[in-house]
Amino acid sequence: MSSTPPPADRPRPPRTAAVIPAAGRGVRLGPGAPKALRVLGGTPMLIHAIRAMAASRAISLVVVVAPPDGAPEVKHLLDEHALPERTDYLVVPGGETRQESVRLGLEALPEDVAVVLVHDAARPLVPVDTVDAVAAAVRDGAPAVVPALPLADTVKEVEPAATPGEPEPVLATPVRARLRAVQTPQGFDRDTLERAHAEVAVDGEGATDDAGMVERLGRPVVVVPGHEEAFKVTRPLDLVLAEAVLARRRANDGF
Numbered sequence: 454m455s456s457t458p459p460p461a462d463r464p465r466p467p468r469t470a471a472v473i474p475a476a477g478r479g480v481r482l483g484p485g486a487p488k489a490l491r492v493l494g495g496t497p498m499l500i501h502a503i504r505a506m507a508a509s510r511a512i513s514l515v516v517v518v519a520p521p522d523g524a525p526e527v528k529h530l531l532d533e534h535a536l537p538e539r540t541d542y543l544v545v546p547g548g549e550t551r552q553e554s555v556r557l558g559l560e561a562l563p564e565d566v567a568v569v570l571v572h573d574a575a576r577p578l579v580p581v582d583t584v585d586a587v588a589a590a591v592r593d594g595a596p597a598v599v600p601a602l603p604l605a606d607t608v609k610e611v612e613p614a615a616t617p618g619e620p621e622p623v624l625a626t627p628v629r630a631r632l633r634a635v636q637t638p639q640g641f642d643r644d645t646l647e648r649a650h651a652e653v654a655v656d657g658e659g660a661t662d663d664a665g666m667v668e669r670l671g672r673p674v675v676v677v678p679g680h681e682e683a684f685k686v687t688r689p690l691d692l693v694l695a696e697a698v699l700a701r702r703r704a705n706d707g708f
């Protein structure tokens with residue numbers, strides 16, 4: 454007669470982890486602290502991003518990729534702020550490009566992680582439903598999943614000017630209905646993402662997103678609906694919008 458093994462001996466199901474690259478300087482936001490450490494509604498942007506990921510029941514580990522010389526400061530920041538206790542947190546130093554920072558975050562993952570969501574610290578207000586939808590699509594079998602929205606503007610492909618401000622010749626106008634503006638978290642089967650980072654070399658500033666590296670491997674990438682509030686804080690006006698969204702949420706929570 455077989456008996457159910459005690460909980461300690463039962464194999465644990467594979468985990469889903471979030472890697473949050475937060476090592477950027479935030480040059481486009483203007484002078485100040487590294488972008489992830491700048492404050493939004495009184496709380497560092499990075500803490501908002503961590504809470505957004507940890508709010509998902511799917512995520513049991515969050516790996517934060519700190520500025521290269523800022524890991525102790527970021528660890529301290531995490532200790533100072535209330536975060537869900539059922540989630541584990543790790544902090545590792547990042548690299549010179551986003552691609553390198555994500556790779557360093559992947560290297561810190563324990564063996565039992567099978568699904569990875571990569572989420573920009575610069576997208577602090579992503580709703581939990583978007584995080585859940587991405588994680589679910591990967592668990593349902595898609596090797597790579599990106600949330601995205603249709604574009605409001607028409608997009609032109611140009612010959613970039615050698616000198617900023619010079620007129621740029623237009624080369625083409627892609628059909629807008631086929632274009633999507635891609636957000637994060639981007640979700641991956643771990644093996645696929647690790648292979649992409651190991652095999653796809655992108656020179657210069659690196660790959661602008663992780664799914665693009667998976668595409669270069671020839672693996673399928675699918676899009677799920679993104680969310681307007683998952684926008685990336687890049688320029689000063691984005692901070693104004695982020696403060697307004699946060700104020701609206703807090704007002705709604707008050708009722």
Ligand SMILES: Nc1ccn([C@@H]2O[C@H](COP(=O)(O)OP(=O)(O)OP(=O)(O)O)[C@@H](O)[C@H]2O)c(=O)n1
Nearest residue numbers: 474475476477478479480481549550554574575
């Ligand atoms: N070397 C880098 C560069 C970027 N990032 C992270 O990647 C995300 C998206 O990058 P972006 O919005 O471009 O941030 P910055 O690189 O900080 O912005 P900028 O290009 O204006 O300096 C951010 O959470 C950023 O912290 C990172 O972890 N390591």
Ligand SMILES: C[C@](O)(CO)[C@H](O)COP(=O)(O)O
Nearest residue numbers: 551573635636637661662685
């Ligand atoms: C990953 C990303 O957020 C998807 O839109 C984006 O490509 C990051 O670009 P950045 O220039 O590093 O902010």
